[in-house]
Amino acid sequence: MSEQLRYQEIAPPAFLFDLDGTLIDSVYQHVIAWRTALAEMGIDLSVWRIHRRIGMSGGLFVAALLRETGVRLSTEQLEALQRAHAREYNAQIDSVRALPGAPELLRSLTERGIPWAIATSGRAETARSALGTLGLPEDTPMVTRDLVRYAKPDPDLFLAAASLLGVDPGNAMVVGDSVWDLLAARRAGALGVGLLSGGYGREELERTGAFRVYTDPADLLQRLDELGVRQ
Known part of the structure; x- marks a missing residue:
């Protein structure tokens, strides 16, 4: 007599979304904002250099750019730059x-x-406005930079978001548009899904760990079955 196969039903994956360049079209507004803020400090940087760092935590972002220029800023100047x-x-x-x-x-x-x-690596003062843009209520599950010790490429944001949902990070998919999102996803133990809507190329996202890459959220929605989401 053949034995009937038994298996434990696995819940569908949870989704952890980056914000800028993933759900809202805001990457270049951030680039221009950073360029203007840096210029106020007398630091002139090309837009492409700034874009390559968008998605990192603000502190790492500034540290990386200042390393490239050799400029040193005091703690007070760094805080003024963020403001x-x-x-x-x-x-x-x-x-x-x-x-x-x-x-x-x-x-x-x-x-x-x-x-x-x-x-999101963004702070609440800039990120919360996105809820209205997306037509979402104020109580939407969101973790911002203010709520964790370290932001991307550290995994803290995605670990905190998984904890907020009460799910195992290993049963979550991180959807992001930058290499920093995907590095953080790997460190959190989650699968990474890349979107091209933030300006990074397909090969860059795949090299950093994206197992699927889509054009934008609309493309992802049409192909949710590829991620194990069924009707």
Whole structure:
């Protein structure tokens, strides 16, 4: 007599989303905000150099750029730089839009009972406004830079987001647009999914650990079955 195979049903994966360049089209607003803030300190950097660091924590971002220029700033100047960036970004907030398919993707996951959260290297003063842009309520699960010790490429943001949802990071997928998101995902023990909507190339994202790469949230929504999400 053949034995019937037994297996334990595995829950569908949870999703942990980066914010800038992943759900909202805001990468270049951040680039210009940083460029303006740096210029106020007398630091002139090309836009492409700034773009390559977007997605890191603000502290690492500034440290990396200053290393390239050889400029040294005091603690007070660094804090002033962060405030100037927030001011300049918020001045452009009306030009920030949800990326194609982002609200629909989040709504679809919610309707299917699949847990998700947002984990961003941005601070609450700039990140919380994205909830309205995405049509999300104020109580949407979100972890910002203010809530963890270290931001990307450290795994803290994604570990905190998984904890907020009550899920194992190993059963979560991190969706991000930068190499810093994918490095943090690997360190958190989660699978990485890349999006091209933040300006990084497919090969860069795949080399950093993305096992699938999509154009934007709309493309991901159409191919959710490739990630183990079924109707």
